[in-house]
Amino acid sequence: MIIIVLILAALLFIYFNVIPGKGHTFAAWISLIVTSLCILGIVAHDYNHWGMKTETQTVNHSLVSSATPNLPLLLYRPLGNGTExxxxxxxxxxxxxxxxxxxDKVSTKINHSKKPTLxxxxxxxxxxxxFSKIMFSVFGHNNELKQRKYIFAIPSNWKVISTKDMQKLQKQMRERMQARKVAVLH
Incomplete structure (x- = not known):
């Protein structure tokens, strides 16, 4: 809707400047002010989400081990240099x-607690x-993600390890199991 108002105000500004008449100068100034306000409104909406508010939805989940129930682990896969x-x-x-x-727009935090939760x-x-919905709905910013925060609460006996370390552990466990089998057979 704001784009329609912008186009109409710009056309009226041009019309009142081209066609001479009594009171056209005042109308041209009003249409110029409306055009400027529309442009400022579009820019403010695009950069600062003017006309919008934030809503936060919180979902709680119980958390179980990423590996097996007997091995309490939270796994991660490092990205890039490992900071993410x-x-x-x-x-x-x-x-x-x-x-x-x-x-997408994520932050994570790991806390310690008695019960594993996410x-x-x-x-x-x-x-x-x-009014904001009518004016700015053409831009499609409704329900746009601002931030998603994952808060892992894990007990002190849980470990947070990478998938590479988990693969190394699995390889070591297989080797130990095979060594035990060989020792039992001899």
Whole structure:
């Protein structure tokens, strides 16, 4: 809607400047001011989400070991130089595949607690009122993601290790099992 108002105000400004008449100068100034305000409104909406507010949705999940129930682990896969991590988690034991955190505008935190839980806080931009929705809906910013925060709360007996370290552990365990089998056979 704001684009329509902008186009109409610009056309009126041109019309009142080209066609001479009594009171056209005042109308030209008003249409120039409306055009300028529309441009400022579009820029403010695009850069600062003017006319929008944030809403946060919090979802809590129980957390189970990323490996096996007997081995309490939270796995991660390092990205790039290792400062960023993709955490891999399960919310129940019957889950076959590990879930990965979403990486778009994400932050993660690991706290210690008695019970393993995962809290996901998703903050999105929504229109603050109907006027803003009518004016700016053409830009499609409603429900735009601002931030997603993963808060892992794990007990002190849990370990947070990388998938590479987990593969090394599995290899060492297989070698030990084979060594035990050979020792039992002799």
């Amino acid at each position: 991590k993709i955490y891999l988690y399960k919310t129940n034991d019957s889950q076959k595949k590990l879930k990965a955190i979403k990486l 809290q996901i806080k998703t903050t999105r931009y929504v229109y603050s009122d109907n």
